[in-house]
């Protein structure tokens with residue numbers, strides 16, 4: 065009898081735990097950037113091929129591309145002056161850095177995720193930004209949740225594209241495919 069009582073209270077405790085985990089975990093793919101680009105459009109980006117890493121003080125980034133973008137890079141686009149084809153997508157995944165805890169001083173390694181930014185090429189829906197759709201989702205490591213960056217449907221022109229026009233001659237793509 066006592067044993068059964070312990071067992072049922074264990075089941076109750078376990079169910080409460082499972083429910084609270086389910087409530088706490090955010091589904092990032094329900095988020096939508098203020099310009100209407102859904103996070104779900106980029107499903108699978110975690111597995112895309114690396115174009116190149118980059119770093120600034122305090123951050124390491126991985127710039128990755130979907131298969132359409134990687135195929136374009138392999139064909140010499142956009143360095144050859146040809147435009148990036150519709151359907152190509154790049155993601156920039158940014159982490160803060162810390163010393164490698166196993167051998168401090170040897171290398172900086174990734175710490176918390178900071179944000180994930182995207183560029184999707186689709187000439188028709190994005191006439192104001194030369195055919196590129198931009199979206200960024202900032203990550204808050206404390207709460208474990210993402211939040212879309214920007215406000216208003218036209219935020220990306222000033223917040224993203226204006227700076228990317230520096231490399232207009234490479235179809236607004238900064239990163240070059242790193243040899244490996």
Ligand code: HEC
Pocket residue numbers: 118119125127154155156181182183198199200213220223224225227228236237238239240
């Ligand atoms: C002040 C300039 C600047 C602004 C503003 C900017 N970027 Fe970039 N972006 C860069 C540079 C430089 C790179 C090259 C990689 C790196 O150093 O991070 C880059 C790279 C990227 C890449 C990888 C493809 C590429 O062009 O190399 C994506 C995706 C990206 N940015 C998205 C965004 C989004 C989304 C926004 C707006 C929320 C944005 N960027 C705003 C300068 C900028």
